[in-house]
Every structure is written in structure tokens, then in C-alpha cells.
Amino acid sequence: xxxxxxxxxxxxxxxxxxxFGISIGQHEIVRSWxxxxxxxYAPFFPQPIPP
Amino acid sequence: xxxxxxKSKAEEKxxxxxxxxxxxxxxxxxxxxxxxxPHKTLHYWVNKAFEExxxxxxxxxxxxxxxxxxxFYAGIVFVLGYDPLIGTVLGGIGWLIPIFGYIPLPFDMPQxxxxxxxxxxxDMIQFMGQQGIFPYIAVGVILVVPILVGRSFCGWICPFGFxxxxxxxxxxxxxxxxxxxxxxxxxxxxxILFVVLFLVAWLGTWTFLGAIGVINxxxxxxFRAAVTTPFATAFWATxxxxxxxxxxxxxxxxxxxxxxILTAWNPPFIAWGFPMYIRLGFLIVILLxxxxxxxxxxxxxxxxxxxMGLVGQFSFLTVSRSATECLGPTCDSPRCxxxxxxxxxxxxxxxxxxxxxxxxxCLDCVAKCGHDSVKVEYG
Numbered sequence: 442x443x444x445x446x447x448x449x450x451x452x453x454x455x456x457x458x459x460x461f462g463i464s465i466g467q468h469e470i471v472r473s474w475x476x477x478x479x480x481x482y483a484p485f486f487p488q489p490i491p492p
Numbered sequence: 493x494x495x496x497x498x499k500s501k502a503e504e505k506x507x508x509x510x511x512x513x514x515x516x517x518x519x520x521x522x523x524x525x526x527x528x529x530p531h532k533t534l535h536y537w538v539n540k541a542f543e544e545x546x547x548x549x550x551x552x553x554x555x556x557x558x559x560x561x562x563x564f565y566a567g568i569v570f571v572l573g574y575d576p577l578i579g580t581v582l583g584g585i586g587w588l589i590p591i592f593g594y595i596p597l598p599f600d601m602p603q604x605x606x607x608x609x610x611x612x613x614x615d616m617i618q619f620m621g622q623q624g625i626f627p628y629i630a631v632g633v634i635l636v637v638p639i640l641v642g643r644s645f646c647g648w649i650c651p652f653g654f655x656x657x658x659x660x661x662x663x664x665x666x667x668x669x670x671x672x673x674x675x676x677x678x679x680x681x682x683x684i685l686f687v688v689l690f691l692v693a694w695l696g697t698w699t700f701l702g703a704i705g706v707i708n709x710x711x712x713x714x715f716r717a718a719v720t721t722p723f724a725t726a727f728w729a730t731x732x733x734x735x736x737x738x739x740x741x742x743x744x745x746x747x748x749x750x751x752x753i754l755t756a757w758n759p760p761f762i763a764w765g766f767p768m769y770i771r772l773g774f775l776i777v778i779l780l781x782x783x784x785x786x787x788x789x790x791x792x793x794x795x796x797x798x799x800m801g802l803v804g805q806f807s808f809l810t811v812s813r814s815a816t817e818c819l820g821p822t823c824d825s826p827r828c829x830x831x832x833x834x835x836x837x838x839x840x841x842x843x844x845x846x847x848x849x850x851x852x853x854c855l856d857c858v859a860k861c862g863h864d865s866v867k868v869e870y871g
Contacts, residue, residue, distance in 0.1 A: 444806055444847065447806050448639050448806040448807070448808060451635050451639050451803060451806060452635070452636060452639045452640070454635055455631070455632045455633075455634070455635025455636035455639065456632065456636055457632075458628045458629070458631045458632035458635060459628070459629060459632030459633070459636060460632075461628050461632075462627075462628030462629035462630075462631075462632055463629065465628070467620075467625075467627070467628055467629045468594035468595065468629055469594075470620065470625075471593070471594055471595065471596060471611060471616060471629065472593050472594050474611065474616075474619065475593060475610070475611060
């Protein structure tokens with residue numbers, strides 16, 4: 442099969458997976474997962490002073 | 493036209509070396525090819541610096557350093573909860589947060605790393621997969637990015653790749669195994685990749701079957717916990733030298749000891765003891781190897797790059813070997829091959845775009861070729 446045809450097919454599948462993942466909110470899982478680590482670092486940094 | 497002018501033009505012409513398509517090599521390049529008085533000509537050094545260093549290698553270094561610092565700063569922004577640069581430089585970094593914060597990144601980005609708070613797609617596949625969730629976004633990233641830009645994130649952005657490049661700057665002669673052993677060792681990363689993906693799929697299936705009630709959910713969860721407890725939240729993160737370098741060492745620095753401050757990581761992973769010595773030892777071995785060869789981790793170990801390479805061999809972005817300009821076996825200075833940090837023999841490839849799963853698109857071969865016969869192609 443033509444290499445370019447394979448590349449376009451993979452690209453379409455990937456874009457579909459991205460769109461579906463975002464539509465069901467999987468990016469929020471990424472965000473919440475990252476929050477765990479930033480919370481772990483928080484004690485070592487000065488916190489913002491409330492205005 | 494006077495006779496004197498004709499004579500001088502003829503002399504000038506006779507001094508030139510012409511390539512196959514009738515284009516004269518510039519003087520500085522001819523000096524490289526002929527190796528004649530290269531150190532005595534300012535013109536040579538200026539052009540060499542511009543063509544070989546400034547044009548690609550220094551730009552790549554600047555990009556790598558910038559990416560490293562931006563990722564580091566993004567980490568600080570996440571931890572602080574606000575952006576100290578808001579209203580100053582580029583309006584702060586808030587506009588980058590949707591990328592770092594919500595999309596798995598297409599390079600080896602260990603979870604919880606101090607230089608940033610993004611997460612690599614491979615860790616995300618493991619983390620979500622073993623919980624029975626199909627990681628659509630991470631899979632989308634691994635299918636889309638390498639098709640569009642190949643493994644260029646490995647060559648230009650990856651923080652651990654940058655660290656290896658820094659180690660490789662030491663003036664130690666680089667040594668590599670024989671071609672046969674090089675090929676064998678390169679297959680290690682594919683073995684690691686498939687073992688990890690198999691474990692993730694296996695555990696994910698158990699958890700999923702538990703979740704939909706096909707098997708006892710408590711049993712499924714206990715099984716998953718039993719298998720994953722000796723590891724970090726992702727199998728490969730247990731020993732990933734990038735994770736040790738960017739996660740464990742900063743915690744050691746900040747906290748004095750590796751302690752359970754990072755509650756998301758299972759205690760056996762972060763406690764001192766035999767496993768920790770194994771991890772640190774593995775990191776030290778990789779860094780020592782980086783003194784003696786270019787990118788040893790990317791060449792032989794990195795499953796993240798291996799998966800990107802499997803897709804990236806179909807990439808639109810490639811380096812291409814020119815049929816009209818490459819001298820092939822008759823080339824007197826095959827520096828494209830010598831320059832390649834992942835050991836691709838460019839001159840052994842067929843003419844045209846080079847589709848190699850190992851290629852990290854660092855473009856060192858493009859910079860080093862004295863004949864302008866290796867070029868970047870898209871499409």
C-alpha cells in the first residue's frame with residue numbers, strides 16, 4: 442500500500458481519537474492527574490499573597 | 493570584452509570544482525572537500541560556523557534549552573497557582589497551559605517532573621490503560637504528531653534527550669558497538685515497549701471486566717493493586733532514568749530524602765532501598781554511556797521513542813538523500829553517517845526520503861553534509 446495513504450489513514454484515525462477523547466472529557470483526567478504532582482511540590486514554593 | 497578580462501575569468505573558472513549538475517562549489521566548501529588550508533581562511537571559518545553551527549545545531553540547542561526552561565517554568569506556574577509573568581513577558585505562560593495541562597506530550601515527560609508539569613503520552617497510556625480506561629487522547633497524540641513531524645520532538649524538545657546532548661558535549665571520543673550489535677541492542681526498546689503495553693492491556697482488561705461486572709470488581713481491583721504496588725503508577729516510570737533524573741533527584745534536593753510527600757507514587761517506589769539503588773544505578777549507567785556515545789537512551793532503551801518511531805516512519809517530514817548531488821560510496825567525507833546521533837547510515841539508504849523509525853530529525857546530517865545532498869522534505 443502507498444506509504445502516503447497509510448500516513449493519511451493513521452492521521453485520520455488519530456484525529457478522530459483526539460476529538461473523541463476531548464469530547465468525553467479525558468483531558469480533565471490529565472489535568473487532575475497533574476494537579477496531584479503540583480500539590481506535592483506546593484510546600485516548597487512561596488504561596489501567593491491574597492490581594 | 494578585453495583580453496585580460498577573458499583571461500582572468502578563465503582562470504577563475506579553472507579554479508572552481510563543479511558538481512554533477514554544473515553548479516560551482518563555493519570556495520569555503522571546496523576547502524572542506526579538498527582539505528586545503530582550512531584553518532588559515534577566515535572565510536572558511538565564518539561560513540562553516542554559519543552553515544554548520546548557527547544554521548542548525550545552535551538553533552536546535554536554543555530550541556532545546558528554551559523548551560526545557562518553558563517546561564520548568566510551566567511547572568512553577570502550576571505549583572504556585574498563578575503566573576508571575578502575567579502582564580510582562582508574552583503575557584505570561586497561561587496560553588500554554590492548555591497544551592501542557594490537558595494534552596499528553598509527545599516525548600518522554602516523566603510524571604511529576606520538576607522541570608514541568610506536563611505528562612508524556614506513554615505514561616498516560618500506562619496510567620489510564622491499567623485502570624481499564626482507553627486513553628483516546630494519548631493514542632490520538634501518538635498517531636497524529638509523528639505523522640505530521642516525525643520524531644522531531646525527540647530531537648528538538650525532549651528534556652532527557654537534551655541532557656544526553658549536554659553530556660555528549662564532553663570532549664571524549666565517541667565509540668559505538670559494531671553494526672551487528674548496534675542493530676541487536678536497538679531492538680531492546682521494542683521489547684520493553686511491547687512488554688509494557690502487554691502488561692497494561694492485561695491489567696486494563698481485568699479492571700474493565702471488574703467494572704462492568706463480568707468478574708468480581710473487588711477481586712479485579714485487588715489483583716490490579718497487587719500487580720502494580722511494586723511499581724510506580726506506570727510500569728516504565730519505575731525505572732525510567734528520565735523520571736529518576738527529573739522527579740526523584742529534585743525531591744531528594746528539596747526534601748533531603750525521598751519521602752512519601754508524593755503520595756501518588758507508591759511507597760516502594762520512593763523509599764530508599766534496593767529498588768532505589770537499582771534506579772539510580774540505571775540512571776548513572778545511562779549518563780556515563782552518554783559521555784561515550786550520542787543518545788544511548790534514545791538508541792537502545794526509550795520505549796516512548798520506539799512507539800513514536802513505529803508511527804513516525806510514515807511521517808510527512810523526513811530528511812531526503814538527493815539522487816543528483818549525493819556522491820554515495822565515492823564520497824570523500826561521509827560525515828552524514830558520522831554525525832547521526834542514532835546511528836543511521838544515511839548513505840546506505842535509497843535516494844529520496846529516508847523513512848527510518850530511528851530518525852529523530854535532529855538534522856545533523858543535513859548540517860554536516862559537505863555536498864548539500866541531504867535535505868529536509870515535507871509531503
